[in-house]
Amino acid sequence: MARPIKKGLDYFPLNTNIESNDKMQLIESEFGSKGFAIVVKLFCKIYAENGYYYPWTEEKKLLFAKKTGESVGLVDEIVKRSVKWGIFDEFVFNQFHVLTSKGIQSRFLEAVTRRGKVEILSELLLIDINVYKNAVNVNINSVNDDNSTQSKVNKSKVNKSNGAESPDGESSDIIISDEKKPTPPDEPKEKNNKIEKIDFVKLLQIINQNTGRNFQVINENTRKKFRARLKDGYTKETILTAIKNAPKTDYHKNNNCQYLTPEFFSRADSLDKYGNKTKVTEVKTVNTETPVGVWNV
Structure with missing residues (x-):
């Protein structure tokens, strides 16, 4: 039985001056050290599981929050603000509920140059892979992330290399898959x-x-x-x-x-x-004529 193809990375580069990054400082200014920690843990999830993206579905959201020990509301808010400040790509997030970025994809492709084949979903691609000499134009059988069954996908037009090899002499192909990224299921309605x-x-x-x-x-x-x-x-x-x-x-x-x-x-x-220190049962009126109460709605 063939060994399953490894998707993610065992480790990834993290700049020592990441705290000086404007985007990270914006997150820290809003959420403190918790915001910084959540973003770094999201990077770990992205690189470890799929290498260059992480689906932000309801299920993934709940499991990630449980693992970090923070509330789902806080984690989700940090993610949304991270998208707002450009840590993750806004278009891909809004279209597919997926966390990725140009920087994440570039670092991933640089880290996997020694692999035989690397599959990238074209729907999520944010960078020009032509700068990577080992990009080829092929037909492939890709592994569906949801059910681990193989499905046929169409070839995507990219520049063809002339037998480019990685430093260790092994051929390394970057494959652009036209397989549509499954739209996450709608969140449960009230x-x-x-x-x-x-x-x-x-x-x-x-x-x-x-x-x-x-x-x-x-x-x-x-x-x-x-x-x-x-x-x-x-x-x-x-x-x-x-x-x-x-x-x-x-x-x-x-x-x-x-x-x-x-x-x-x-x-x-x-x-x-x-919000949990004391229970508010009544709110004082703004003036003596207009009672406010507890949101009379």
């Missing part, structure tokens, strides 16, 4: 497809009242994050508790609550940190 509504006008009033700020609007991106937190299992009560508790901490008092924005309270890590 019963009756009912999504809990949020009164963002009242929510903004509560944030301004507790922080002493004067925000005028909650933008659409932040609204989507609040809705996502409810889907993740956080409750309105938890969000209200976080809004009430965060301004009372010495850190935010000393900084005049300048970091307590609507977007701050839409993050999973903020709700984990400030």
Whole structure:
């Protein structure tokens, strides 16, 4: 029986100045050391399993969060912000729910030059493989990632090498597969497809009242994050508790609550940190004429 073809890597290069990278600093500024650690662990997953990509499906998301010991909401938020800041390719992520990048693909192909054959899914390809002299134009039988059965794929047009060899003298082909990347299954829908509504006008009033700020609007991106937190299992009560508790901490008092924005309270890590200290059963009114209550929606 033939030995299964190895996909991933046993190790990968990590620059010693990665902490100085602007993209990583943006993640750290939002999520602290947890954000940095999650991204590095994602790199490990990518290089170890498939070599150059990692499908971010519901199943993978849950298993990854369990292994890291962090909440699913926090991990998913870090991934989304990593895509936003360009650590992972935004187009591929939005189209296929897959984590990859030009840098990841380049480092992977440089690391596997000694292998006999390397298969790359054309749907995910972000770099010009013509710079690699061992790229050839062939028909192949590829291994389907989902069920480990072989399926026929069409050939993809790339430049043909003239018997290029790796440094050890072995022929090494990079194969571009036209096999379509399976679209991840839709996430489970809520019963009756009912999504809990949020009164963002009242929510903004509560944030301004507790922080002493004067925000005028909650933008659409932040609204989507609040809705996502409810889907993740956080409750309105938890969000209200976080809004009430965060301004009372010495850190935010000393900084005049300048970091307590609507977007701050839409993050999973903020709700984990400030949303479970005390239970809020009532929120003071903005004025004596208009009661706010606990989001009368």
